[in-house]
Amino acid sequence: MATLQNDTLLRALRREPTPYTPIWLMRQAGRYLPEYNAVRGRAGSFMALATTPSLATEVTLQPLERFALDAAILFSDILTVPDAMGLGLSFTEGEGPRFAVPVRDEAAVAALAVPDMAKLRYVFDAVGEIKRALDGRVPLIGFAGSPFTLACYMIEGGASDDFATVRRMAHARPDLLDRLIDVVARAVRAYVREQAAAGADVIMLFDTWGGLLTAPAFERWSLASMRHVLDTVPRGIPTILFSRGAGDRLGRLVASGAYCVAVDWAVDLDAARRTHGAQAAFQGNLDPQVLLTDAATVERAARAVLASAGPAPGHIFNLGHGIVPATPPELVRVLVDTVHRESQRREP
Ligand code: CP3
Numbered sequence: 001m002a003t004l005q006n007d008t009l010l011r012a013l014r015r016e017p018t019p020y021t022p023i024w025l026m027r028q029a030g031r032y033l034p035e036y037n038a039v040r041g042r043a044g045s046f047m048a049l050a051t052t053p054s055l056a057t058e059v060t061l062q063p064l065e066r067f068a069l070d071a072a073i074l075f076s077d078i079l080t081v082p083d084a085m086g087l088g089l090s091f092t093e094g095e096g097p098r099f100a101v102p103v104r105d106e107a108a109v110a111a112l113a114v115p116d117m118a119k120l121r122y123v124f125d126a127v128g129e130i131k132r133a134l135d136g137r138v139p140l141i142g143f144a145g146s147p148f149t150l151a152c153y154m155i156e157g158g159a160s161d162d163f164a165t166v167r168r169m170a171h172a173r174p175d176l177l178d179r180l181i182d183v184v185a186r187a188v189r190a191y192v193r194e195q196a197a198a199g200a201d202v203i204m205l206f207d208t209w210g211g212l213l214t215a216p217a218f219e220r221w222s223l224a225s226m227r228h229v230l231d232t233v234p235r236g237i238p239t240i241l242f243s244r245g246a247g248d249r250l251g252r253l254v255a256s257g258a259y260c261v262a263v264d265w266a267v268d269l270d271a272a273r274r275t276h277g278a279q280a281a282f283q284g285n286l287d288p289q290v291l292l293t294d295a296a297t298v299e300r301a302a303r304a305v306l307a308s309a310g311p312a313p314g315h316i317f318n319l320g321h322g323i324v325p326a327t328p329p330e331l332v333r334v335l336v337d338t339v340h341r342e343s344q345r346r347e348p
Contacts, residue, residue, distance in 0.1 A: 012281055013202065019344065021340075023069060023070055026319055028073060028332075029073070031325035050080065053125040060074060061130070061134070076126065087101045104155060110179075117190055148213075148226075185229060196237050200237070205242065210223070210246055219252070226258075230257055240262050245264065247267040259280065260283050264284065264320035267284065284316075288321055288327070292324060294331075
């Protein structure tokens, strides 16, 4: 494998100095890009796109052709793992993900098993093909959902505003949730190990819904299972934990041993870096809605995030959550160029 021409992301994750602040964006390959919509249209569906390695490779590279991003992220989805467990994933326009078989009772939990990783071969093949196509330009981020966030979708059977069924199960049937999280965590462990073996340079865990839990429940189901997954990532592969809405739990996330904690826009990055910056890198945290304003606002907001992160190493610029489909690509260019230019100016 070629050595990396741009390793600013890996250096920042290790809290080493970089010539500028690296930037990549959650959902950087997606519906805000007309060329993505064209490939998705040809593929017929999101799952057809994600399960065809050559197409997943093509869309992974699309944002890198347009913008000077410092990382690629595997084009896939966190829900591929429950799909491989036999839940029957589909995506419907405007509605988001759906599982044909939600997991709600004893029998459904008892029927779950760690899937044969051969069912997810298309993901590992995509990792290999993307690495070859990148040819060392930038590192490739592999990822998985946190076991708790996957359990949320499995129990609810799809997207939800409040995941009420999951929260009720956490209170009334903690034993059932324990068993569900245990099997999902073992599946996610195998999944991230295979991505690393296929060539992923970084592993990121998305805990989109951990912030819904009470503090003790967060520790029991979200954090403990993420630590279990992190334990299996080969030493030397940097890890990023994104836990949305966990701003008051940063100390515990940092103590997980992840190289980096990714934070949403509600987090005070200045305070986070002052308190925990010696133990972990931080990634974030521009409000994605900024990218639906205008160039001057984007520049001003980007400078404000850089200022709150401070000049020391260990900051990776990103959004606080995924890019919104209505984002004009031109403002993404303004953001990437502003972060590179302004952070260069700030380094000693
Ligand atoms: O560019 C990238 O960031 C890599 C690809 C990626 C996707 N999903 C592609 C995708 C990544 C890292 C994800 C993670 C993911 N998926 C998360 C965690 C991060 C987060 O957003 O909180 C979650 C919760 C999911 C589950 C999921 N996938 C939902 C709720 C939806 C529907 C909502 C939506 O945005 O449409 C998806 C679909 C999805 N995953 C799309 C993309 C590009 C859009 C599907 C399409 O093209 O129709």
